[in-house]
Amino acid sequence: LSRFLDFDSDEDNAAVLVNNYDWMKNITFLDFIRDVGKHITVNYMMAKDSVKKRLDADAKEGMSFTEFTYQLVQGYDFLYLYQNYNCTLQMGGSDQWGNITTGTELIRRIGGGKGFALTCPLITKADGTKFGKTEQGNIWLDAHRTSPYRFYQYWLNTSDQDAEKYIKIFTFLSKAEIENLIEEHQQAPHQRALQKRLAEEITVMVHSKGELDNAMMASTILFGKATSENLKNLDETTFLEIFEGVPQATISKEELTNGLDMIGALAAKTGFLNSNGEARRELKQNSISVNKEKVSETYLIKESDLINDRYVLLQRGKKNYFVLVVT
Template sequence: MHSDFFQELKNRGLVYQVTDEEALEKQLNEESVKLYIGFDPTADSLHIGHLLPILTLRRFQQNGHVPIALVGGGTGMIGDPSFKDAERQLNTLDTVKNWSESIKNQLSGIIDFENKENPAIVANNYTWLSELSMIDFLRDIGKNFTINYMMSKESVKRRIETGISYTEFAYQLLQAYDFQQLYERYGCLLQLGGSDQWGNITSGIELIRREKGVQAFGITMPLITKADGTKFGKTEGNAVWLDPEKTSPYEFYQFWINTDDRDAVKFLKYFTFLSLAEISEIEAEFAKAPEQRLAQKRLAEEVVTIVHGKEAYQQAVRISEALFSGDVKNLAAEEIQQAFKDVPSYQVKGEDDLNLVEILITAGIENSKRQAREDITNGAIYLNGERIQDTAYTLSDADKLAGGYTVVRRGKKKYFVLEF
């Protein structure tokens, strides 16, 4: 055990609230503790909002503790009311089962389930919640909680005005029961969660105290806020997913490299395993020359490598440099697909005229021949990064990158892809 591990968590800004700090710190310093975080399957992939909890589990594991990733196959069918403004859509059992499986696969890329010393454990609360009868639930769990206690939780209070169903109201009891089950099955003594989970976590500690006479603990992590006031984890309004099919490694890299200067050092502490001493050095360099974006570069490198691996990181850098310099000729097919995932593309058909003026109109890049000729003559049209100023130019195989793509740029920023 690492004697100042808990202090390090605090120095990184990862501890927002904690129950009985002194006793917990002693426990963490003296023995290997089993701890858990719950992941409710509300989609087929985890997103960037889950990254801090996952990386925190890994931190505990690196320090000799045993992380339990609890997939909420049971609770995922109900939905946590915590700080949600409206009732959740209920999902079918099959959907939640499939989602639970893909979540486990994603977690295994970051947390070590194979390691000999202290392998992580994955559990699914569907195992015990699906067997719980209503009578048992009311007798064994419900009797431990007064309505006043449940109503005093911030997550419930916020919804009383607008309405909360009994289903969601009872959610905190199911989460409390999860904690008790993980204690009984694995000896789990600590639950971690986001700051919105405080009410659910303390309910679990209360249940274990009453039923088992044992002291369990809870830690919440801060809700991540951005200096510019926008919500963390969204880019252009879309969620940033950990699944490379949903958010490509290049887009994922772009998300981190574009971190606000005011957030970059804080995020290095949250999301990377660089030592605090090294982060201080980066901070000093970064303060001297913020325009070199050293903090963002290290942040992007570390996080993309953790989530997608070294190769995907190097690929993302190659794509970024190619787009920045306009020299896209050396990109592989997969890199072209990642780089231009969101730009308009046109499937070139066999009968299409490949004269440059004609294809610009067919593909919808220009809306008139006059405009097309004018743009070409003025040097505003680039094929694969090369400026073409000849209106008689005809596309040939030499213009096809990676066997079937031509990247057209109009002006400084407007990209289009022709696919053959």
């Protein structure tokens, strides 16, 4: 978050990251219903659209006590921030309107002040599902949870409809630039101009230009003219993500001391190819590569071939990959 918010500023409104557990952990249930719950009526809580929809006769499932009372908990958070941090505005998705306004009500009734709510429409995908942390297949800003490569690929693989929407929401491109990109994309959708620019802009914003360059280079590993040097420049996480699902075999590092022959690497010791004979035929046809470099039957795989001191990439033709894991 420090890429977007200044936590070190000397200004009075410098960003502060807090955990509501710090002020909730010592409040008992009885204390909460006595000091907070008495200020909000059940009628008020039932009137929230988020509650009424769940209790409607046509609703597929009911509402638990936890879900029903959560607006009180979130509302109290707003009250605490108002009282202790002079926070007067809470922002969120439109589905949070009821919870946030419960907070403004507590600020009025308990704090004797004014709180404000600002919500924006929920961002949805072309299939109608919500774009958010609770949906499957989404991404994190933290590089440890979603690597820059996977982050870049996520945006690159969005649908045309979503890309046109997201580039307006998640980038700072001008209206004219966006309109030109949309027109360019419509004329040649297969070139995916929208997705490429979207992925580039957001990856630089969230990570850096260097991480974008690395992600774009990594993307050429499978689909472009990559070299052995490109492979060896990959970090382990990115390498494993690129070749996720590719068949693997494990061999000991000792086998590389004097060099592992190609027949053993392709068949006898790994099972990548079905037989030694098939391995010899493929080698004679010049269709075998080690770390993206064509090799012959006389080639020996050595420790100098290791990627991240642990992996060797074997390849037959353009699309058949196999990873040797060296332990």
